Amino acid sequence: MDETRRAFLRVAMAAAGTAAAPVASEAQPQRAEHQALPSDITLRVKSLESLLVEKGLVDRKALDALIDTYEHKIGPRNGARVVARAWVDAAYKRRLLTDADAALAELGYGGMQGEHMVAVENSSSVHNLVVCTLCSCYPWPVLGLPPVWYKSAPYRSRSVIDPRGVLRGFGLELPQEVEVRVWDSTAELRYMVVPQRPLGAETLSEEQLAALVTRDSIIGVGVISATPAGTRP
Ligand code: FE
Secondary structure (H helix, E strand, O other): OOHHHHHHHHHHHHHHOOOOOOOEEOOOOOOOOOOOOOOHHHHHHHHHHHHHHHOOOOOHHHHHHHHHHHHHHHHHHHHHHHHHHHHHOHHHHHHHHHOHHHHHHHOOOOOOOOOOEEEEEOOOOEEEEEEOOOOOOOOHHHHOOOOHHHHOHHHHHHHHHOHHHHHHHOOOOOOOOOEEEEEEOOOOOEEEEEOOOOOOOOOOOHHHHHHHOOHHHHHOOOOOOOOOHHHOO
16 A cells, blocks of 8 residues: 555545544444554564564464463453553543543553543443444453454444343343443454442452452443352352
């Protein structure tokens, strides 16, 4: 791709990604540019990785284990720490909801795939759901790598068309009076949900609260129980 076309697309993507409004409140999808074009160095790295695997110099299983660690362990724990801090510190929550980048930086989170973050808060009357309708834009610094279902076509399309149906598929049946807001993450803006603090967790410490927070609740497809997943009957 020549530099002129690349520059044009860069400007177009910047213009398209500036609005911080929900893509849909139950419906009404909007178009937005999503994925930044891979840089030349990214393409070279991908080619090199393919060659190393093909020649048997890199173990694909080891790579998968590494990815799994970031996807399930390291990444989501960062987001959980952010949510727990917001629950126990009202001033921090205000900063998170008004300037997420700065608030996340306070806890040491930021950087690639999380340069421009917006945090949206669930309440008893509003439930937020995050999707990337065109690809897989996702806040890496607070959630790690996206799960496979997040990148799937059914999730990407149905989240806008039938968000309550999607939530039902995750075992979450919301009362009709709760408004569902759908946020479309892009290369320019990536969203995270601040879920509701569960009832029955009033006496828990910040660290104990963080242990309750799940990846899915920060995407908006889950809610949080006061009992950690591993200890439920
Ligand atoms: Fe995207």
